Amino acid sequence: MDYVFSDKISGLKPSAIREILKFTSDPSVIPFAAGNPSAEAFPVQAIAEITNGILTENPIAALQYSVTEGYPALVDALKTLCKSRYGIGGETDELIVTSGAQQGIELSCKALCNEHDTILCENPSFIGSLNSFRSYNVNLVGVEVEEDGVNIEKLEKAMQENPNAKLLYLIPNFQNPSGITMSLAKRKAVYALAKQYGILILEDNPYGELRFEGADIPSIKSMDTEGIVIYVGSFSKVLSPGLRVGYVVAPQPIVAKITVCKQGADVHTAILPQMICERFLRTVDFDAHIAGLREIYRKKSSLMLGELDKQLAGKVSYTRPQGGLFIWCTLPEGADMMGFCKTAVQRKVAVVPGNAFTAKETDPTTSFRINFSTPSDEQIVRGVGILGALAREMF
């Protein structure tokens, strides 16, 4: 039978990138293409004890239906954390727990965008969010990212040229895929422009806690006196992505619409994972835990950057992230980037071709993304060596 799918879904094309990504499940391939937290970053013992405590003391609550807005104790704990730690959450804001940050991003799009509306985003940006937007048949317009964040002149031009733009999607800290952090000056400029042009900002901050160098920069949401910023946070990189617990802090009317959407999407986020997150925040030394994570990623990024300096300097340029999980490498102008990535995976190193992350897959790019959190130290050294040999052959 020929199935006829909705316009928004039939427009989603299988990507050329899948060709490469499907090799990533092969255990003999070095996983520079992944974005998984390091296995050593999981507080396994603490989670086992916490979970055992929940299922001993409060099993029915952990197994029964719960409310769409989130496990009430977790909502309270997150409001406190956001306020005290990030300066986020005004009197007109509300917070909802979502099934990962991904759901918060998707439901923001669903609540605000009609088909053919425009979303402005950094170019490159996170493939998961871009695909989520595409699944609502939204027009994506990418704005160039520089070493201190999005190009402000080009952003204003995009706002002028796209009067039906509803959202500006940004990852200000250690952006995926570029590893770039937006400067404070640019955050202020972006906020002013969004206010001027009446566009809501969707601020995605999954990596903010993973800063291993430099000083924290206030989030755009922390400047939000006008109620124009939707902030999305996550436990995926600070505790566990498998638990699928994230949250949205946004003006109350927006959270109300997201709540209605979420009820129809999955009723509520699985309650046992929510209770694990709540008890983790309540019983574990969060600062010490985060300090441990930062140390893990500081070491891994430092190892990878050192190997890149040895193997690729002069052939390939790359970012030096102050946190997060990713480094963005750029081949010389005119280089056959897809050819480079395909040969790399044949030689057992998987990287992600840059056009996975561009607003339009046809946007020209000679970049690719590599990740230092998933591979072992030995894999980092060996994998960068393979990439270096390939670069020396090709350029």
Added chain:
Amino acid sequence: MDYVFSDKISGLKPSAIREILKFTSDPSVIPFAAGNPSAEAFPVQAIAEITNGILTENPIAALQYSVTEGYPALVDALKTLCKSRYGIGGETDELIVTSGAQQGIELSCKALCNEHDTILCENPSFIGSLNSFRSYNVNLVGVEVEEDGVNIEKLEKAMQENPNAKLLYLIPNFQNPSGITMSLAKRKAVYALAKQYGILILEDNPYGELRFEGADIPSIKSMDTEGIVIYVGSFSKVLSPGLRVGYVVAPQPIVAKITVCKQGADVHTAILPQMICERFLRTVDFDAHIAGLREIYRKKSSLMLGELDKQLAGKVSYTRPQGGLFIWCTLPEGADMMGFCKTAVQRKVAVVPGNAFTAKETDPTTSFRINFSTPSDEQIVRGVGILGALAREMF
């Protein structure tokens, strides 16, 4: 600031029914409005042991990112269960794990329906699914349900009158809210009509295992030689709704589109809950567990029906379900159903007004839904007594 929401979402109106449902969180109100499994139905000890085993033996897998299609061992276990126990899943079918059946229903709608397409459904039907469909700005057309299921003549008329109907949404077993089960003859007739008119069937079966009277009737999916049935199952009523684990069995091209949608929706269903479900199926005597659940609900439904016979017979008619969680009560023609429900909740018995479940909230109905799984035995006796006294006053 005035926020402008998408057409599909701004059309979702706050319901008059919420007025009544908001009292349901008051612990002094008898919860006939709920749909929660009975607390005694949860195998608390088994789940605690299973979870402890997972977090001891395989903690990283339980905490790390996983694949969108579902935890592979659970996918395999569900395929085997569906084939051997339900006769479901042909060579051209595939299975995906979803975040509750709700997500399977929502993503089926998203993948197949444009705004203003039509979904045909039983009238009344499950409010959660109807609201999910409404959130895609789909036109709902309800078809009358009789004591053996949907009226076949009216269903064919609806198919003729709605050539843009994409889906026929059905809950054949112990339907929510009516408690009605569709006969085998009608299942066959419905399948033949769907085939004739080129409409896909979305078969929702959360309650099928909870049969406490009569013989099992084959699912419509088990007759699906043409690849026109999307089947949605769930662990919510057989293990735990808080875990949010459901699944879809459908033709492979449809599951492929649902998978793309799911990736953008929540990446994957929380992995620890999936592993709990898989280990439960593998290590617990499923038949004995289900037999225990049936006994719990047989007793509770029998108690409630007995009290209804004592208190409401002659004043109010009601269904006698052979399984599931709900009884559908109908006041005399012309009765003030909303007035009855409002007075009931003032007297501390919450029931759900029937127009919560109609395809259009303005469809006339004098019915309301009551539930026997959530209240205690004492609450059942006391609550039905209060409803009986109210009925005697009003009619």
